[in-house]
Amino acid sequence: MTARTASIVRKTNETDISVEVNLDGTGQYEIETGIGFFDHMLEQLSRHSLIDVKLSCKGDLHIDQHHTVEDCGIALGDAIHKALGEKRGIRRYGDALSPMDEALTRVALDISGRPFTVWKVSIPQARLGEMDTELFPHWFHSFAGSVGMTLHIEQLSGENSHHIIESCFKGLARALRTATEIDQRKADSVPSTKGVLGG
Structure with missing residues (x-):
């Protein structure tokens, strides 16, 4: 099987980002965004x-965190999109129930080529x-x-903000793992009756 890896460099007046991904890895990470809690969530992913x-x-964290968070979502999403290639053999769909103490999040996704995000989460802390x-x-929307x-x-x-957000990232991770895995029964086929997945 061809290695499903990709590298992305995204440089603007607001951010300078480099990303490398391996879809068939073991969950190893080296992440540095300048925002500690954000790093922690991407590590969970x-x-x-x-x-x-x-x-x-x-x-440009001297301004605020908006550009860093948004552009990291875009760059990481671009890298995964590139690594997926024609998406041959992927399971395409994934879902997960993700508990963390009192918090419980449901995540479902379809790597369809049709970007759409539904976010029904309430975070008590600012x-x-x-x-x-x-x-x-905003990050989840940009990434998707x-x-x-x-x-x-x-x-x-969920009541604890840390638990709520972490359950969202872990749920996304588990759903993404399922969706990007190769289904050996259809390893050479694109999982769509159209024969292609958009994007």
């Missing part, structure tokens, strides 16, 4: 999806560590758009 991720971002929590739905997938995230329970 890598570890639980088994996608190896190297991501370095130097952003900040976690040094991160503005209002940026999380760049991968080219439909993504639904729904909070079923």
Whole structure:
């Protein structure tokens, strides 16, 4: 099987990002965005999806965190999209129920080439560590758009902001692991009656 790896460099006046991914990895990561809690969440995504991720971002954090978070979502999504290639053999769909103590999140996704995000999550705190929590739905939207997938995230329970967000990232990771895995029964086929997946 051809290695499903990709590298992306994204440089603008706001951010300078490099990303490397291996879809068939073991969940190894090297992540540095300058935002501690954000790094922690991206590490969870890598570890639980088994996608190896190297991501370095130097952003204009002296302004705020918006550009860093958005552009990391775009760049990481672009790298996964590139590594998927024609998407031959992937399972395409993935879903997970992700509990973390009192928090429970349901995540479902379809790597369809039709970007769409549904976010039904309420985060009580405005900040976690040094991160503005209002940026999380924006990250998920940017990431899903760049991968080219439909993504639904729904909070079923939860009171602690850290638990809620972490259950979202872990749920995404588990669903992404399933969706990007190769189905050996159809390893050479694109999982669509159209014969192609858009994007």
